[in-house]
Amino acid sequence: MRINALRDAVGEWDAGYVGDDIELTSKYLEILNRLEFLGKHEWCNYLPAESADFEIGFLDRLASWIGNVDSADDQKLLLEYAQRLCFFSHQDFISLYRSAYEGPITRWVITQAGLRFSDPQFSSKLEREMKRHTWYCPITDSMDINEFYHANHISGVEHRPSFSTLAMLDPINKDSDSPLLNKLLAFLKKPDRGQRRERPLKRLVLLEDFVGSGTQMKSAIKWAAERLDLQILVVPLIICGPGMTVLHELTKQYPTVLSSSPVVQIGPDNLLGENGQLENTWEHRHEMEDLAKRLEISHSVKEPLGYKETGCSVVTYSNAPNNSLSLIHRKVLKNKWLPLFPRASRA
Known part of the structure; x- marks a missing residue:
């Protein structure tokens, strides 16, 4: 998926909302705009993505990352999850x-x-x-x-x-x-x-x-x-x-x-899986955990919630910790999964 295709999809998702809550008529556009701002001003300087093997632009990687999944529900979920990432800049x-x-x-x-x-x-x-x-x-x-x-x-x-x-x-x-x-x-x-x-x-x-x-x-x-x-x-x-x-x-x-x-x-309020099960109140946490586990089956990811199943969603400017969800940083099997923040691994 390219960024123009993502923008079109976001427009369709918002246009398809049926209800009385006016704020939800532009929900996904607002998320995309927020991520675009962060991508330009905070998340643009991610060291491992400066390799020629990856697309340097954050929005390009975001569109490719969301395009890894086929269903609109999974794509919406990834877009919402992206804004929950905790990025520590230089x-x-x-x-x-x-x-x-x-x-x-x-x-x-x-x-x-x-x-x-x-x-x-x-x-x-x-x-x-x-x-x-x-x-x-x-x-x-x-x-x-x-x-x-x-x-x-x-x-x-x-x-x-x-x-x-x-x-x-x-x-x-x-x-x-x-x-x-x-x-x-x-x-x-x-x-x-x-x-x-x-x-x-x-x-x-x-x-x-x-x-x-x-x-x-x-x-x-x-x-x-x-x-x-x-x-x-x-x-x-x-x-x-x-x-x-x-x-x-x-x-x-x-x-x-x-x-x-x-x-x-x-803390546990920001962790997925068992480490956050009592305190993480994000409404889509179970859907996100389910998506990570489905990807485990289809892409041979042994620890979908990160090393030791830590379940965190942290990225630093120098690398993505392997304790964060694998779907954030892991590139698998001949580009079948394109990461949002490709990790420079020791192995």
Whole structure:
């Protein structure tokens, strides 16, 4: 389907409405106009779609995506579902970086360092603790840690490793006296290269851009909690309900060293499937779940509601998480399904 065909279909759907509610006579046109606005001003900068394999224009992808299904009812459903997607732009992430740093991280450092607001040197001490003695690292490589440092004007710590990689290279069940761990512990004591005076790192902040089921972050956080003698704060910028459950379990398992403070939580009211069955009140949620499951049969999609059946509807400017519904991002079997936000997969 092309965009002109979609516009014609939208006109027919609105013209076919029979009833007294005047607002419903232009329901689908208003949705399309809203999506067109978002496509031009917010959703246009989606990195994976800039590949030559896909149509860069959002409206073109929207029309092709809706054209994947044949029945008018399914097409209407996809159009309505598209406006429920939660898209985080690059500018949104800059705001999330600053919100994390100026909010939960700052409060945690104040508590950890025992700072008092009545101290005349409070501001200078806080800045020193935040920028000289606190280490900010990503949980996985999907978190752009360099942008976090730049957005918050942090400098002085040269290395910012992915802790999922550290956990892979130095498994917990091995001898704790490993070369990797020894070098890491030495770095924590003196992270400033070329400085005569030692400025040890006293605490660790682990950041992640998006957490869905919590599977990826679990081993990295456990590794840090068991291998390092540091207080740790875990800060997911965006986290779904299942991931929040895993994070709570981890903080209970390591209560003396581990704290957590997500910035944005995607609750059950915004999830499909079992994770949202009690609180998601969208009138078409069951129809959407049914459509996803029908596509599972026809297109061999093993997890139609996303990885671990998370059921979220999130897209970020850099990628579509695999915890979101497969029909949003998955390209299957020789273009038989054209995605709205094609995902750049690791596999």
